[in-house]
Amino acid sequence: MKIKLGAKNCLYPMPTTLIDANVDGKPNYITMAHVGIIGVGAISLSMNQIHYTNAGIKENKTFSVNIPSDKMVRETDYCGLVSGKKVNKADLFENFYGQLETAPMIKGCPINMECKLIQTVDFQNYDVFIGEIVETYCDEQFMTDGIVDLSKVQPILFVMNDKSYWRIGERIAKAWNIGKGFKSD
């Protein structure tokens, strides 16, 4: 039997990311799972306008999306608990820079996506930043045969339903493949 839950967002799990952006000239990190894929090569961040990071993204028009591994779950959660307005988080991680020069990236995260802000959508009290990925970095040990391997990355999946972080499980099937001939069965 279907139960009505009210207007409840159940689009989970979502990948937990650390957004890294320069604010007042130094890196600041914010934990974000209310993200999305726009087109094929762009990412949306839905950031409440109260956050410290927004001004830095608007100023530099650059940011990075970093995928932490499960080993980083404590520091990842920490970055969502404390605001850059009150705590200087700059030294929490070692950073590196790429072609955009103003988008710091977290060296300790397995995957880093360097993004250029290309569009900002006003949505209620959120800045929805759309960033085009200009370069992606991955440490060699998280890849298999030249492909990013999430069983090695062990990303942190966010689920709002139970306010928890979850692991990824195993592969089920190939996409654009397992459904072939479904109708003829």
Place this chain on the structure above:
Amino acid sequence: MKIKLGAKNCLYPMPTTLIDANVDGKPNYITMAHVGIIGVGAISLSMNQIHYTNAGIKENKTFSVNIPSDKMVRETDYCGLVSGKKVNKADLFENFYGQLETAPMIKGCPINMECKLIQTVDFQNYDVFIGEIVETYCDEQFMTDGIVDLSKVQPILFVMNDKSYWRIGERIAKAWNIGKGFKSD
């Protein structure tokens, strides 16, 4: 060592959804994982303008986001392989309707989110539809203590890196909690 992968989207896994919308007066389904969370109560769909479903969403200004379970992986993949332009998919699933009246929902999916189109963002050759969730439905057997339990739902996670579907694993930790006191360690 960091390896440059080019401008590669690695924001995965994403939840695999079945978008259900009336097109020419009958339900049509499209598999979508390039989705996102906007604000707290809204979902973005980044739909290439070539798709059959777009016209139906524009016409009715309603759609539903359905979360299939791993048992539905074949039919879910199938809906991404064949276009409603060529194949009438209406009878593939049993549908029900809610308060919006024009947003069909797939009864067999554990979770259904009934959405009202509130904004459309033009992005390259994509219609980015932003839908506000007006009601969410979940079958009782996929809940624990009144909360949606993804270990029961067994959603299908999409990973573009290896073009595969993955399972969810187990809970790691509580969010807004495990990071408390991180700095003082």
